[in-house]
Amino acid sequence: MIKLFGWPISSAHYRACVALDLKGIPYESVFMDPDRKEHLEAKYLAINPQGLVPALVDDDLVLTQTMAIMEYLEEIHPEPALLPANPAARARVRGLAEICNCEIHPIINRRVRLYLAEDMGHTPDEVSRWLTHWYGRSFATLEELLASSDAKGKFCHGDTPTVADIFLVSLLSAAQVFDVDVSGFSTLMKIEAACLELPQFRDKLPRLL
Ligand SMILES: N[C@@H](CCC(=O)N[C@@H](CS)C(=O)NCC(=O)O)C(=O)O
CATH class of the missing domain: 3.40.30.10 (Glutaredoxin)
Known part of the structure; x- marks a missing residue:
């Protein structure tokens, strides 16, 4: 296994x-x-x-x-698909996922937070400002990209979940663990709510553990 x-x-x-x-x-x-x-x-x-x-x-x-x-x-294991069939749509979905994967996660990661606090001597408030700033920048981009897109459905792309939704929910959940206010990103919030209707998204959500 x-x-x-x-x-x-x-x-x-x-x-x-x-x-x-x-x-x-x-x-x-x-x-x-x-x-x-x-x-x-x-x-x-x-x-x-x-x-x-x-x-x-x-x-x-x-x-x-x-x-x-x-x-x-x-x-x-192609079914159910987590990437759309159409090459342009696949690239769009990967691009959305990579905003979370490359532009948010590496700079809010545990080892970065520890380095800021323990090696560079930043206070908890300063680390919190760092997180709010970098989450905010990329979530604002995602909000803009998704709110203005005809390709968005219930989820980031259409009405079935893709890798973009998985990345998005994982980072929204982490932001909420760090008390970063994400309530202003209404499109992201709606997508998260749609994802959390599914047990596969809900059951192992980090903030619930
Ligand atoms: N891009 C990597 C990120 C992996 C990653 O950063 N994982 C975190 C936990 S969410 C980790 O192992 N952190 C350990 C540390 O920062 O010391 C992936 O998507 O697998």
Whole structure:
């Protein structure tokens, strides 16, 4: 059976869980404790030298990075599709997902927050300003792109969930854990609400754990 290394409040582990659950692929989560730095111990670094979660392990196969994991799942298990069939639509969906994956997550990540606080001596208020600023910039872009798009339906693209929704909900959920006010992004909020009607999105939501 597939093993998914992570921890319950990890937004990236959540993304892999939602993709696996939407596709109905069985797996087992192997949780580590980030406060005890288990993800930086030799045992896990042998699996993922980056020291980030999730890592998907299936016998000899080891995959890291949630976008790569989702693309792999899409190829081996195409239904239900998490990417539209049309190439232009696929690129649009990937572009929306990458705003979360490349422009938000790397700079609000745990190790960045810890570096700001512990190595650079920033106060909790300053770290909070950092998070609010960078979430706000990218959520404002996403709000604009989605609110003005004819391609948006109930979800980011049409009326079925795609990788864009999985990335969006994972980062909205993390923002709310950090008390970043996201209530002004009404289109994003509506998409999140539509996603959370589905048990695959709702059941492992980081903020509920
Ligand atoms: N782009 C990566 C991000 C992975 C990532 O940053 N995971 C976080 C947890 S949500 C992590 O492992 N953080 C550990 C740390 O910052 O020390 C992906 O999507 O898989």
